[in-house]
Amino acid sequence: xxxxxxxxxxxxxxxxxxxxxxxxxxxxxxxxxxxxxxxxxxxxxxxxxxxxxxxxxxxxxxxxxxxxxxxxxxxxxxxxxxxxxxxxxxxxxxxxxxxxxxxxxxxxxxxxxxxxxxxxxxxxxxxxxxxxxxxxxxxxxxxxxxxxxxxxxxxxxxxxxxxxxxxxxxxxxxxxxxxxxxxxxxxxxxxxxxxxxxxxxxxxxxxxxxxxxxxxxxxxxxxxxxxxxxxxxxxxxxxxxxxxxxxxxxxxxxxxxxxxxxxxxxxxxxxxxxxxxxxxxxxxxxxxxxxxxxxxxxxxxxxxxxxxxxxxxxxxxxxxxxxxxxxx
Numbered sequence: 001x002x003x004x005x006x007x008x009x010x011x012x013x014x015x016x017x018x019x020x021x022x023x024x025x026x027x028x029x030x031x032x033x034x035x036x037x038x039x040x041x042x043x044x045x046x047x048x049x050x051x052x053x054x055x056x057x058x059x060x061x062x063x064x065x066x067x068x069x070x071x072x073x074x075x076x077x078x079x080x081x082x083x084x085x086x087x088x089x090x091x092x093x094x095x096x097x098x099x100x101x102x103x104x105x106x107x108x109x110x111x112x113x114x115x116x117x118x119x120x121x122x123x124x125x126x127x128x129x130x131x132x133x134x135x136x137x138x139x140x141x142x143x144x145x146x147x148x149x150x151x152x153x154x155x156x157x158x159x160x161x162x163x164x165x166x167x168x169x170x171x172x173x174x175x176x177x178x179x180x181x182x183x184x185x186x187x188x189x190x191x192x193x194x195x196x197x198x199x200x201x202x203x204x205x206x207x208x209x210x211x212x213x214x215x216x217x218x219x220x221x222x223x224x225x226x227x228x229x230x231x232x233x234x235x236x237x238x239x240x241x242x243x244x245x246x247x248x249x250x251x252x253x254x255x256x257x258x259x260x261x262x263x264x265x266x267x268x269x270x271x272x273x274x275x276x277x278x279x280x281x282x283x284x285x286x287x288x289x290x291x292x293x294x295x296x297x298x299x300x301x302x303x304x305x306x307x308x309x310x311x312x313x314x315x316x317x318x319x320x321x322x323x324x325x326x327x328x
Contacts, residue, residue: 009239009242025316027056083140247279286301
């Protein structure tokens, strides 16, 4: 299970949690403009923009989970098991660009400057079910694509490719995005303010705790509940425009759906946890992250690298806890 969100103060921020029971060996990976992306079913790609994000690198090929490009466009893939469906290569329209699921993030981020450009590209794309390898089968995902002005959700299902405007700038997993949005109607009465007694004016009902305006906000770990919780936290969040306070606030928003080891058992003795949480300043090209065992924020600035190069730049995650002793 995963959660992605957008946030806007002075700059535009984009990030996600990745929740799973094990890691593939994730690395913050920078793909420069002149890296030779070899797409399986087309050679029509003109890579324009450098990309930075979290990836599992196999044979010098970055399999991106999420990322931003140098123009401030962000994209993340989240599990959509049971609903995601991709076309067979043979049945895809030859007038479309046939893009594998694992190529989708670099395809968009390498060529598009904005959500509007991505929408135009999506009109001529067929997402196909070619796996990266026998060891890495096709992942069932849907995606959020966002810039500083808007967000969209992309879902490839049995009945075709669906592109939805995403006014909350949040995405989790199942159910499909229209149902996620509809279920927010269940929480129409929630507020960051203290509630009034509308239950019965003749009853002397008391406000006995702070925060009762959000009474009913779901606290479980299901994707539908996480969608509602992060949407509420993000929309009502207040932050100044400075970098440190914006980054801190973004992590606080996503920490509202942090998964603790032991609370979500997926198999005997196996537990889903929040492997990492990311916050990208998409305006400045900085990737911040924390990991399950390291709460200290680590940062990578793409503009300190050679973006005209041809080779990947990779930073393995810092996973050990870093504690600042004040009396040592």
